Amino acid sequence: MAWRDQWQEASFRGVKFRFRSAAGALGRRNVVHEYPGRDEAYVEDMGRKAREFTFEAFVIGADYMRWRDQLEEACEKEGSGELVHPTRGRMQVAVQDCRPTENIDAGGMASYALTFIQDGGNLNPSVRVDTSAAVDIAGDNATDAASKDFSKSFKVDGMPDFVNNDALATINDAMDGIRAAANGMMPDMSILPAFNAAAGGILGKLTALMRLPTDLASGIAGQIAGLRALGTSPLSAFNALATLFQFGKHAQTSGYVPAVPVTPARIQQASNRAAVQTLVRRIALIEAAKASSSVKYASREEAIALRDNLVAKLEAEAEDGAAPDPVYFALTDLRVAVVNDIQTRAADLESLMQYTPRATVPAIVLAYQIYEDPERDEDIVARNRVKHPGFVPGGRALELLTG
Template identity: 40%
Template sequence: MTWRDNYRQASFRGVPFFVADASLDTGRRAAVHEYALRDTPFVEDVGRKAREFTLSGYVVGTDYFAARDALIEACEKSGPGELIHPYRGALTVSCTSSRFTEGRDNGGMCEFSLTFVESGQQRYPSALTDYGVKVAAASRIIKAAAVDDFVGRMVVGGVPQFVRDAAANEMEKLADILAGLSIPGAASEDMASLARDVAVFVQAIGKLSADPALLAETVVSVIEKLRTTFGGGVKVLSVLDAIIALSPDSAVAGTATRAQARENGKATVDLIRYTALSEKAVAMQAIEYATYNDAIEAREAFSDQVDVLSESAGDNVFGALMDLRTVVVEAVPTADRNLPRLRSVQLAESIPAVVLAYRLYDDLSRIEEIVSRNAVRNPAFLPSDRALEVLTDG
């Protein structure tokens, strides 16, 4: 291919003209710092210089006036426009200077010199919300409210042993979940570390139940360790969901002491569930969701859990729960996440996966995605008796 094959008809804002010669002024911008008693200056590079294009050209013809006036109008119009440069193709530029020359000796033509400067977009500083920080802050608030609520409801002084044991019984439910958990892909040393923490926790349950503040601190610490040890995300969501699903023993409160025992047990379960919910919010925000639909499904399930827990929550915890849900709705998924979406495709007849990948995406690398998402046994025969799930751009 020669330069003639790449040569293009010049125009500005759609007005064509002929070019005699073209030049480009470019380079680097520099701030020259000259210092006293020093012979050589320091030259500071402050970026590329704006490219300046100069075109010397003409319009010609028995009625060149119309072409000349249209070009003058294009050069005087405000804002950037598209320049078709004969040697450099399409450019977005602003015309900074235009000089038109006409004379008796050159009748029927107008010569001119046009100067253009490359034009970019005006950009303004914009603030981006750090949803990780925002969710973590809401999580801390609800844990603090949950601890205060628990300490205020627990009664362990001047009551029979079975009243104090009510909290210990509920703590053992949490210990059972943690002791029996299995997290796919988790490192053996991480599992061993958590197992040691759980063992210490189990041994101390009886003693902790006599000190509500220390017990609350320990519960929060153990559940936080669960999330931080395994990096959050999908690895721990199922475990946290199991903890959130805990329910207190429904013993009949026949006397005041039995009523307090039941309240102690419920307060303990509430603390555990509120803490697990707060950690789940942090874990959810950190997940890289495969599709927009997955993110919305996770968010709606979280909202349902908030609804259940808020039914019997005290005022402070209730407010913290509502704030946490608001933040999670904003963060899962964030507005700037352009996630692909699921849609259904019903085939009229069975076709190979390669054909559908070409039809939908013009991309044969998507074959495996179609096959695995729909659990297709033979890629050569996509089923036509059921709708297929496929992804679309976000």
């Protein structure tokens, strides 16, 4: 296309004008620092200069006065307006200067020296709450409350051997559950050896750790937190942690014998079991909440579904009759932080829709028909588990993003 074909008719706020020449002033805003005893100056770049455009413009014709008045009215209006630059296209500008000239020797014409400044708008700094960080902070507080509650409930010192042995078995069950959660996902193989070594370290000194409930709680919590780092994505880590949400709610093995709290030793045996199982559930929920703040949700519906599931579990754990006030308040604060985080991030997500193609077509064709973007074919295939991207079956409802 020839350059003349690309020129546009100049106008400002919809009022057209003719022009003889157009010029501009571009560049950077530099501050030059010159120092005593130094020959070279230091130039500090303060950003791009405001772009300035000038025109030698005119209006002409038998009715030029009406045209002149319209252009001058447009130039005197408050605020910025749209300039159609003949070679640079449309832009928002403010009028810096408008100098009209009328000459008796050139009757029927008014000339102008027009100066415009490109206006980028008043972009005031905005404050946005880091909702993900709020989830992490609330999660750390909840972990601290859960660990302190465990330390108050778990005790083996001065207890009969059967209490010690039962506590060992319960903790081993917990570690088996944590390892099963790790094996159930696609773990990061570079981290897996360190994860297994940490688990072995806990089990290797378990007899000593049981007499230090605070350290034992820290070890178990750290091992569960390790699942979050082990996952190949925050969502895979969340799903692995979710397998521990109900830990201890049912018999762990066919040989499980409930502790009957009829003597002080039996009461402590039952307390130890409950303390370990409750700690695993609470820490799994807390770490899952932290993982949720890093999940990249594919749609608004996916985000809301995960939120509702997690919030219900946190609420149930907080309102468990055995939860003391510090744990209740910490888990409630975490639940509120999760809701705020997911709702904030979900607001910018696309929703899902149902679409039924009339005929079998390639995914790339369908992506262009729906989105005018053939590169979105992979999402169509993955979201609907299409066997072959060249044949998206017609007559079957597909789940697609709205935009």
